[in-house]
Amino acid sequence: MTLKEVYNSRSVEEVVGLLGEYGSEAKLISGGTDIVIELKNKKITPKILIDISKIEELKKIKEDENHIILGSGVTFTEITENPLFKGNLHGLHKACKMVGSPQIRNKGTIGGNIANGSSAADSIPPLIALGAIIKICSIEGTREIPLEDYYINKLKSNEIITEIKFEKLNKNQNLNFAKLGLRKALAISRLSIASLIELNEEGLIENVTISSGALGKYPMREKEVEEYLINKEINETTIEEAITVLQNSMDERLKGRSTLPYKRVAVSSILRENLKEFIKTRTEVRAW
Amino acid sequence: MVNISLIVNEKLFEVSVSENLRLIDLLRDELGLIGTKEGCGEGECGACTVIMDGETVNSCLVMAFQANGSNILTIEGMEKEGKIHPIQQAYIDVGAVQCGFCIPGMVLSTKALLDKKPHPSKDEIREGISGNLCRCTGYNKMIYAAEKAIEYMEEGK
Numbered sequence: 001m002t003l004k005e006v007y008n009s010r011s012v013e014e015v016v017g018l019l020g021e022y023g024s025e026a027k028l029i030s031g032g033t034d035i036v037i038e039l040k041n042k043k044i045t046p047k048i049l050i051d052i053s054k055i056e057e058l059k060k061i062k063e064d065e066n067h068i069i070l071g072s073g074v075t076f077t078e079i080t081e082n083p084l085f086k087g088n089l090h091g092l093h094k095a096c097k098m099v100g101s102p103q104i105r106n107k108g109t110i111g112g113n114i115a116n117g118s119s120a121a122d123s124i125p126p127l128i129a130l131g132a133i134i135k136i137c138s139i140e141g142t143r144e145i146p147l148e149d150y151y152i153n154k155l156k157s158n159e160i161i162t163e164i165k166f167e168k169l170n171k172n173q174n175l176n177f178a179k180l181g182l183r184k185a186l187a188i189s190r191l192s193i194a195s196l197i198e199l200n201e202e203g204l205i206e207n208v209t210i211s212s213g214a215l216g217k218y219p220m221r222e223k224e225v226e227e228y229l230i231n232k233e234i235n236e237t238t239i240e241e242a243i244t245v246l247q248n249s250m251d252e253r254l255k256g257r258s259t260l261p262y263k264r265v266a267v268s269s270i271l272r273e274n275l276k277e278f279i280k281t282r283t284e285v286r287a288w
Numbered sequence: 289m290v291n292i293s294l295i296v297n298e299k300l301f302e303v304s305v306s307e308n309l310r311l312i313d314l315l316r317d318e319l320g321l322i323g324t325k326e327g328c329g330e331g332e333c334g335a336c337t338v339i340m341d342g343e344t345v346n347s348c349l350v351m352a353f354q355a356n357g358s359n360i361l362t363i364e365g366m367e368k369e370g371k372i373h374p375i376q377q378a379y380i381d382v383g384a385v386q387c388g389f390c391i392p393g394m395v396l397s398t399k400a401l402l403d404k405k406p407h408p409s410k411d412e413i414r415e416g417i418s419g420n421l422c423r424c425t426g427y428n429k430m431i432y433a434a435e436k437a438i439e440y441m442e443e444g445k
Binding site for chain 1: 290307308310329330331334337343344345346348349350351353354356357397400415416418419420
């Protein structure tokens with residue numbers, strides 16, 4: 001490691017000032033679950049490290065009438081223990097519960113999961129499916145961007161993610177998540193899918209967003225599957241058709257990649273597992 | 289160097305540490321608390337688990353300066369007045385220890401679980417120790433040990 005100076009920051013204002021001064025020489029650390037390994041292996045060699053894990057304003061989970069707002073420093077454990085993310089937001093709870101291990105969830109943060117930019121980050125597909133907006137601050141001011149655009153418009157060296165915001169769901173909307181890892185604990189996603197579906201009175205899909213993890217260079221919306229599913233009834237036949245649509249769009253995207261034949265097969269069971277939950281929610285009272 | 293103060297095993301330490309030091313290095317190399325083990329060094333194995341401000345963390349993934357102001361419990365702090373903790377006694381009594389390398393972390397994960405949830409189900413125990421890898425036992429003995437520890441703590445042993 002090559003650190004010359006470290007800071008225990010107590011406010012976003014202070015962090016923004018430090019980032020403005022040091023720019024690319026500085027890195028932020030919160031849970032440290034990825035960056036400490038990168039520092040140790042000299043994959044990154046910043047001179048300045050700024051700890052943001054004890055900044056109170058980043059640790060809050062807030063709600064107003066229509067939105068839920070997560071501070072970027074909220075840990076996965078804090079999300080899994082919060083009753084807000086049970087019920088129809090269960091998909092976010094499930095994704096956060098599948099992150100790493102208890103130790104990783106105690107430290108790892110939702111903002112870090114975004115900033116780190118991994119294609120396999122567990123919490124991202126559900127947040128993209130929810131249409132989350134992220135708030136980014138720098139000395140130049142504040143900007144808000146949809147999370148799904150983050151991966152093509154990443155953080156500048158003087159910026160910090162401070163909030164992740166999404167609209168509350170209505171009673172006809174449900175968020176689901178399914179992941180394929182190599183084992184139950186401590187497994188990085190091989191692929192994951194989140195889906196947000198709103199059913200109308202007749203049981204047809206009124207609104208749908210589907211988002212995938214590790215099926216491309218970064219987590220993304222699966223718009224072709226969404227277009228197929230809209231106005232359909234969710235049943236075994238439409239689920240199998242949706243799988244074919246997803247596989248076809250993967251064939252294009254992952255052309256020539258050695259993992260394509262595997263992911264093509266694996267994705268079918270993950271999308272099936274994910275969408276079958278909606279058949280259950282359609283026909284019975286939610287048990288969770 | 290950076291000056292930090294932290295509580296480890298109920299004792300206050302005021303130390304000057306290198307910016308590049310990790311918490312595990314501080315505990316082992318500076319404070320001499322070598323009960324905490326380094327296994328993989330990347331948060332996969334849980335051998336370096338300590339309890340930091342009430343929650344388990346992998347001490348190989350925390351920078352020492354981040355522990356400024358924190359309260360840390362390592363395996364050495366489990367002993368009270370010359371007597372080992374009921375969780376440790378239970379691990380011994382059911383034979384949950386083979387090579388022993390994972391045990392400090394395993395015991396602290398068990399403690400953090402029982403502090404939060406005194407009567408966990410078997411599945412909750414499994415999940416509680418899911419961040420600690422053991423290549424000897426197959427884990428069942430640790431689950432029995434946790435159950436035995438609950439009995440011991442209720443009996444006040």
